[in-house]
Amino acid sequence: MAFYLVTFLTITLIISTFAQIPGYVEVTSEGNDGGLGRIARCGENGERKMCVKYYQCDPNTRTVDKSGATDGFGIIDIRIAQNECYDTLEVCCNLPDDGSLDPAPKNPDTPPATPRPPPPTSRPPPPPTSRPPPPPTQRPNRPTGCGHRNADGIDFRIAGAENGEAEYGEFPWMVAVMKREEPEDGRGLLCGGSLLSDRVVLTGAHCVHKLGPRYIKVRVGEWDTQSQSERLPHQERDVSSIISHEDFNPSTLFNDMALLILERPVEPASHIGTICLPMQDQEIESSSCFVTGWGKDAFGLKGKYQAILKKIELPTVEFQQCQASLRKTRLGRFFKLDKSFMCAGGENGRDACTVSRFRRKLKKNVYKLFLQY
Template sequence: MRLLVLCISLILGVFGQNEQIDEDTRKKIEEIFPITNNNFAPDLEEVTESTNGSYGAMEQCGEGSTRGLKRCVVYNKCDPKTNTIVEEDVTYGFGQIDIRFGKKECEEPLDVCCKINPNTPTPNPVTPVTPEPVTTPPIVKPSFCGIRNPKGIDFTITGNFDNEAEYGEFPWMVAILNKNYILQGLDKPLVCGGSLITPNVVLTGAHCVYRNKSFDLTVRAGEWDTQTTKERLPYQERNVNQIIVHEEFAPGILHNDVALLILDEAVNKADHIGTICLPSQNAKINSKNCFVTGWGQKDFGKKGKFQSILKKIELPTIDRRICQDALRTTRLTSKFSLHSSFMCAGGEEGKDACTGDGGSPLVCPDPTNAARYVQVGTVAWGIGCGTLNIPGVYGDVAQFRNWIDQKLQRLSISSAPYTV
């Protein structure tokens, strides 16, 4: 992995761009700000370390023996049959994309080394510019809720050693962002995760949004890798028009931790954007093969971090009594009582929603149709992270189905998009 010593602009201003930074200062900066992009401080020394999964020395695409014959292009501009650059987008046969950091033919994860068409002029080098999100509506897909894409769409990934989800694997997953803050150069800092239950309604945890004003928030659907916009299908962002928090939500203890976000405009359904199904009121769904997803609030969009790609963790649901007994062995003490608005999942060592986001969905296979998923929980709280035999605690979505239906009915919003 390539690590660069990092310096923020304030420090650069103090020392001057043409002065060398002393070694003690360099080490302190590196401890606080571990990584950045290659062009941020060109006067600093670059250090290359050998890591697991690195590629070692490799000739770069378009250099050496491939100069003038090949160049790096985004994956959907390379015909997989002929491995030749094409003008029109390709929508099939992409194969595998390696998401590991390290020496590769192309620096960008979604770029591939492709043969130059003799009839296509080689473009002049240009300074990379981050494109604005495309707002053109993608191709509409059938209106079925809970359809997971276990093999992703467009391509499958390799090098996913940190529970990265496939591209488009969980179409209902959304990021709730605060559009009025910029965090260390990030576009829009992450507030929480959520799930799309209708094209214009997001389900999340009340603890995520009860202090926010609706005009502060925006929702991003169809996101996968927060470091790039090179995916064939763009993400879609919508402003939040209204926040509906459960009337009996208790901020200190998170009872009734549920909220709805009403968007100012419906998102357009596509292969990578869809709704999740909700269980009927008081339904009990038990499974060993549930998934919780999230990006990780700390590292959302941070350059050089695996957390830029959506994570997934497979977890089992846990019986309420077993969960309560387990939590009583912690600092909660033997008098702890698990509120009826909670359910539990996890308890396996090293596997927990701590790498995810509050409000993110916990989904399980539908007992009547294993190909369809139902949201059983929203990430709420936990004791520690990934501790053996200590489950994580989630808002129990089945306890709020009637509440959700009633709130949306008053707004003339149909429950059909999330009904099994």
């Protein structure tokens, strides 16, 4: 059982300042079988299929769409443990009947090549058939304003997500705070953050107080750090200034919050949004909250960094109850919990280590909008 101390607006249990965004993983011909044996790959055994980006496959006919007209909404379930394609955001799609994308005849003296879809071109309307195609999947209406979570994600739903993977675009305010010049070892991620407006990001002061703005950039709209196959790309912005809380204490992490002012605004997009802030001295109205991030799945050297954004829902703990519980630990009976902290957790077998070391604390208010604590 573990309680998590959370600063007002940011979590404080951070192992160290720097993190790593994982690079592209090496994929073998066998792929990831999830313990189920070898997975048949797309196009094997003479099948007229090929792997394409999920938005290049017509959701009704499951055929490669050369026009690029579809946005891919609702056409793919990402199965983490098994996938016919090497990229989790690619889907196995039928080749068109006109043979325009069929691979060239094989030369026995040359190795086979993996077919790839051509760039989008104009496409004549399909010939009439005896059975009309099913109606296209409708995109849900997306509300405007802050604090709106996309609980069902954008474009697709994850199937078989057993490790707390967040849906694509589920938390549109989530930001990766990074070093502007990413080192060769990939250790570029500094912290998580939350988008407050098109030019302001909230993050932990301990992550940036030793760095100047010219050393920092932010990435919004990120989801899978090992892939760039999402239909909607992430956006990167440089930081023009850093405003840390005037009472931030790096030794105790009291008032651990900072604002990053971006050099130029973030462009609006359906997978990018802002989080709401509570009113000053507003009481916590929710009994639970979400923790999100890309960090390690365990403390210490055994922990592995996450490629896909993770989430976990934890119960909030009342301030006095949390302080009383902490006084029973090695902190002693005179320990005083600073007002800039809050607590969450306390459930056996459930903790934020299974999600991230860079975490945002999010709670829903009575108006069903998510607030940043």
